[in-house]
Amino acid sequence: MSEISKSELYAQAGVDLEAGYESVKLIKSHVARTQIKGAIDSLGAFGGMFDVSALGLKEPVLVSGTDGVGTKLMLAFAMDKHDTIGIDAVAMCVNDVLVQGASPIFFLDYLAVGKNDPKRIEQIVKGVADGCVESQCALIGGETAEMPDMYDADHYDVAGFCVGAVDKAKLIDGSKVEVGDVLVGLASSGTHSNGFSLIRKILLKDAKLDLHAYVPELQKTLGEELLTPTKLYVKAMKHLFDQIDIHGASHITGGGFYENIPRMLKKGQGVTIDTTCYPHKPIFDYIQKIGHVSNKEMHNVFNMGIGFIIAIAKEDAQKAVDLLKEINEDAYIIGEVTDSGSVDLKW
Incomplete structure (x- = not known):
């Protein structure tokens, strides 16, 4: 020893x-x-x-x-x-x-x-x-x-x-969020790091797809698409902090739209979002098609192409989109804050 x-x-x-x-x-x-x-x-x-x-x-x-x-x-x-x-x-x-x-x-x-x-x-x-x-x-x-x-x-x-x-x-604590505020959504890079237990079940366990196989809809292999890193929103948000009065913000992670958006709202507030006014990433359509997943379930798990959302006054909405375009960030006016108390999506 x-x-x-x-x-x-x-x-x-x-x-x-x-x-x-x-x-x-x-x-x-x-x-x-x-x-x-x-x-x-x-x-x-x-x-x-x-x-x-x-x-x-x-x-x-x-x-x-x-x-x-x-x-x-x-x-x-x-x-x-x-x-x-x-x-x-x-x-x-x-x-x-x-x-x-x-x-x-x-x-x-x-x-x-x-x-x-x-x-x-x-x-x-x-x-x-x-x-x-x-x-x-x-x-x-x-x-x-x-x-x-x-x-x-x-x-x-x-x-x-x-x-x-x-x-x-x-500090942004949601206290400024008011009914009528506009929602601006910042594009995601893909699936980010959420919902992979469901992704693996649908694509790998059930459909038995090959991660190394090229997928025409994605224009790359399935593995390359799924390993695309989560988008960092630091540059975008720091560009806005001193130029736009941001009333509320939400990082769209696990729980999708339904869980994350209410976290920036006051009691009794809700949102309406038009999911047709921004482009969906092909990977989400691919997952939905292969797994026969409903729209509601998709939006309850994934970011669906919008990884970060801010609530701002209506008069600042277009300015925010333009500021983000200045630094090559894709952003869209996607909805507004309501008094419904619920997350209402149009597709």
Whole structure:
């Protein structure tokens, strides 16, 4: 026993410390790309650090969000493609803090693996860093845990935690939402990171489709389409924050339109939305056709081509659409706030 080092014993238990050290070396350059004003170099420390005073906010309010990627990960395993799933982890968190009017300032990730593969971990963290760079927030820390027996050797889980900041006077809390406000919807990139248990059931389990097969309707393989990263709305929303009075906002995630839109409304308020006034992504028509899914069920699970919605005064609606077009963001006037107390969709 004395001739076997602790690291060798740990390796026999399934945890490779040396691979862990190699992973840290490989991800350092990706972490460095995300540094912004206020971020304090803390890679390797026990806690990530950020100097909030560097933001110059009068009354800073911190807004936090945490999320994972869900069973979309199973497609990454099947496709052996791991360089974009980290973008999903970032997007699911930063898009949530944007809803309150906060700009993301830092992010931490948690990666649990069955076996530490430094090259694969580098690809995952590269995606996280890509998402942070696009979101203009710093990756200030994270954790990688090798957990044999908990996960298969080729499997992992990834989750994230984001903090954003906003001046207290500029918080978006839904208190300004009024009947007659117009809804502006920002286009999604596709399925984002929601509804993949249903997607896998319909397309992979029941229809037994091949992820590597080219699908004419999608103009790419099924796997490429489904692994399209969740759209980040940071650039779009930061472009609007100081130019439009946003009364309410909603990130369309799991639960689709029916669950997420009411979260920005006052009691007794509802919305009407014309789903024919914006283009649907082909992937949703494909899922609906293959699975024989009703319109209501589709809108109760998926974003259907609209990943983020804002409620604003009627006179600001076209201005918001035009401002977003300036930065090549597709946006549409899709409906209005009512006193119905329900989400009413026209299709």
